[in-house]
Amino acid sequence: MKVLYKNQLIDREQAQVIDIEDRGYQFGDGVYEVIRVYNGHTFTLKEHLTRLFESAKKIKLTIPYKKKEITALVFQLIQANQLTEGTVYLQITRGNQSPRQHDFHLSQQSESILTGSTNPKAVNRAQLQQGVKATLIPDTRWLHCDIKSLNLLVNLLANAQAHEQGATEGIFHRDEIVTEGSHSNVFIVKNKQVITHPANHLILNGITRQVILAQCAATGIQLEEREFTRKELLEADEVFFTSTSTEGQGITEIDGQIIGDGQVGPLTKQIQQLVFQEINKQCGKIYV
Structure with a gap:
């Protein structure tokens, strides 16, 4: 199974590269989307990405990719995992900050981390x-x-x-x-x-x-x-x-x-x- 890490697809077993001091783990400092897939095609992907960027803006988080880049990555992930019906989970956090501290302004040098995965779960x-x-x-x-x-x-x-x-x-x-x-x-x-x-x-x-x-x-x-x-x-x-x-x-x-x-x-x-x-x-x- 492939997962998305930043702007690359990697094997699920390699996903341990995500840092334990990622602010998403320590503070819940991030946003996410779940996109439904039918027949290998995304449903309302444009609307989901619009909301993802709106949510990120509201928490002052910069997404380092354009919507068209994330769209391409989502399609690659679906194809790599041969997902016909199910969901794609996208998450972006403010990235790693060491040592841990509340003020995210002190971590402006850190890179926001985009991750994604698929779930072959059909609607009940x-x-x-x-x-x-x-x-x-x-x-x-x-x-x-x-x-x-x-x-x-x-x-x-x-x-x-x-x-x-x-x-x-x-x-x-x-x-x-x-x-x-x-x-x-x-x-x-x-x-x-x-x-x-x-x-x-x-x-x-x-x-x-x-x-x-x-x-x-x-x-x-x-x-x-x-x-x-x-x-x-x-x-x-x-x-x-x-x-x-x-x-x-x-x-x-x-x-x-x-x-x-x-x-x-x-x-x-x-x-x-x-x-x-x-x-x-x-x-x-x-x-x-």
């Missing part, structure tokens, strides 16, 4: 049809959730709690306001209108979320970006969540309360089909 298509359970979890994260940061400990704990409770996803809320999932964006449907939290500092503006907003606008599906409450969530006709790794999945039960009729709802299914069509358009036929 059974869950797309059947729907999943979720649980509500207080959102105790920082106030820069719009940055796709390496700092994911609260997200990991929330996801672990969800699985411990027999759920697939944890849904964050700040007091009464629902924000997003532990690794997803959350949507509700009420009276045939789709509602999702606005893209501000309290959520990550997911790429699949962006695809859905564009598809709803193009097809006339009513969609509103606004805050909604836990009460609205539990009383919704339909609930679904979206991410690169899961596409769009219906939520049929939250903390033991059945959503709607307990099945993946009709508008959720319609939106799933719109996402499938965009995947087929960009990557070749995957979904019928």
